[in-house]
Amino acid sequence: MAAQFAMVAAVLSCLLALASCNTEGDILYKQRLAWKDPDNVLESWDPTLVNPCTWFHVTCNNDNTIIRVDLGNAGISGPLIPDLGGLQNLQYLELYDNSLNGTIPATLGNLSKLISLDLYENQLTGEIPATLGAIGTLRYLRLYENNLTGVIPTSLGNLTSLQELKLQKNALSGSIPSSLGNLKTLFFLKLNENMLSGTVPLEVLSLVISGNLTELNIAKNDLAGTVRSSGFRVILTRIVTAIITVSAIIQDKLKTT
Numbered sequence: 001m002a003a004q005f006a007m008v009a010a011v012l013s014c015l016l017a018l019a020s021c022n023t024e025g026d027i028l029y030k031q032r033l034a035w036k037d038p039d040n041v042l043e044s045w046d047p048t049l050v051n052p053c054t055w056f057h058v059t060c061n062n063d064n065t066i067i068r069v070d071l072g073n074a075g076i077s078g079p080l081i082p083d084l085g086g087l088q089n090l091q092y093l094e095l096y097d098n099s100l101n102g103t104i105p106a107t108l109g110n111l112s113k114l115i116s117l118d119l120y121e122n123q124l125t126g127e128i129p130a131t132l133g134a135i136g137t138l139r140y141l142r143l144y145e146n147n148l149t150g151v152i153p154t155s156l157g158n159l160t161s162l163q164e165l166k167l168q169k170n171a172l173s174g175s176i177p178s179s180l181g182n183l184k185t186l187f188f189l190k191l192n193e194n195m196l197s198g199t200v201p202l203e204v205l206s207l208v209i210s211g212n213l214t215e216l217n218i219a220k221n222d223l224a225g226t227v228r229s230s231g232f233r234v235i236l237t238r239i240v241t242a243i244i245t246v247s248a249i250i251q252d253k254l255k256t257t
């Protein structure tokens with residue numbers, strides 16, 4: 001009788017543990033099913049384990065919740081599922097250099113502890129979700145070399161911990177939001193090889209003085225008309241000559257007269 005009771009209790013607590021602990025494993029397993037994985041890098045993602053902490057390419061903290069997913073250059077293809085936004089303690093989402101396609105889910109804006117979102121060198125399409133502007137912890141946002149369209153969300157100006165914003169080699173259009181001038185922590189701002197138009201906001205240029213910006217690359221966009229305006233040229237020259245710490249402001253060739 002006592003033995004039976006103990007067994008029932010063990011099974012119950014196990015079920016409870018599964019219910020409370022494997023939510024994150026369920027999310028990643030669902031993502032595994034949505035991906036093609038020709039190199040079998042996801043073979044260890046076994047949903048029958050109590051939690052995903054022993055799976056390859058997954059790192060947990062001491063509370064057995066996921067803080068990293070490292071699948072750069074892993075040969076995977078397919079979509080990002082919106083459920084990924086449920087990985088509440090995720091700090092690093094490293095999925096660069098794969099063949100991911102479809103859109104970036106707006107739910108990723110729920111990853112309130114995210115430090116690094118690396119989705120560069122994939123085939124993602126659609127717009128950059130404005131919800132990403134809610135991730136105050138974000139330091140690295142690298143979405144370059146995809147096929148992203150639409151505007152750079154104004155909300156990215158809320159990312160006041162951001163050190164790298166790399167959106168180059170997409171098909172982004174519209175103007176560069178002046179809100180990016182809030183990003184005093186930014187070291188690298190790469191927007192080259194898009195279809196951006198309008199003027200480069202003074203707020204952004206002045207980050208060279210008021211912030212940490214050391215590389216601003218705006219080459220190969222549709223900014224040419226404004227880049228050639230004398231007002232812009234004067235201001236840019238003043239910044240370049242005043243600030244010796246700037247290593248590069250790369251842009252389309254300026255007319256000198």
Ligand SMILES: *[C@@H]1O[C@H](CO)[C@@H](O)[C@H](O)[C@H]1NC(C)=O
Binds near residue numbers: 078101102103
């Ligand atoms: C993603 O790629 C797969 C395989 O090429 C294709 O079947 C699917 O339609 C693509 N999805 C999107 C949203 O482009």
Ligand SMILES: *[C@@H]1O[C@H](CO)[C@@H](O)[C@H](O)[C@H]1NC(C)=O
Binds near residue numbers: 085107108109110131
């Ligand atoms: C996550 O984000 C989406 C879209 O931004 C939102 O609709 C949803 O309510 C959020 N989910 C949770 C669990 O916070």
Ligand SMILES: *[C@@H]1O[C@H](CO)[C@@H](O)[C@H](O)[C@H]1NC(C)=O
Binds near residue numbers: 101123124125146147
């Ligand atoms: C992305 O853009 C490149 C270059 O324009 C193109 O070759 C490729 O087919 C596009 N991929 C998708 C998934 O749209």
Ligand SMILES: *[C@@H]1O[C@H](CO)[C@@H](O)[C@H](O)[C@H]1NC(C)=O
Binds near residue numbers: 134155157179
């Ligand atoms: C983020 O930025 C947008 C647009 O600049 C603003 O309307 C919004 O209130 C900000 N959200 C947060 C959470 O700071």
Ligand SMILES: *[C@@H]1O[C@H](CO)[C@@H](O)[C@H](O)[C@H]1NC(C)=O
Binds near residue numbers: 184185211212
């Ligand atoms: C600039 O970078 C330095 C060194 O990383 C850091 O200590 C400082 O707080 C940064 N400045 C701003 C305005 O973020």
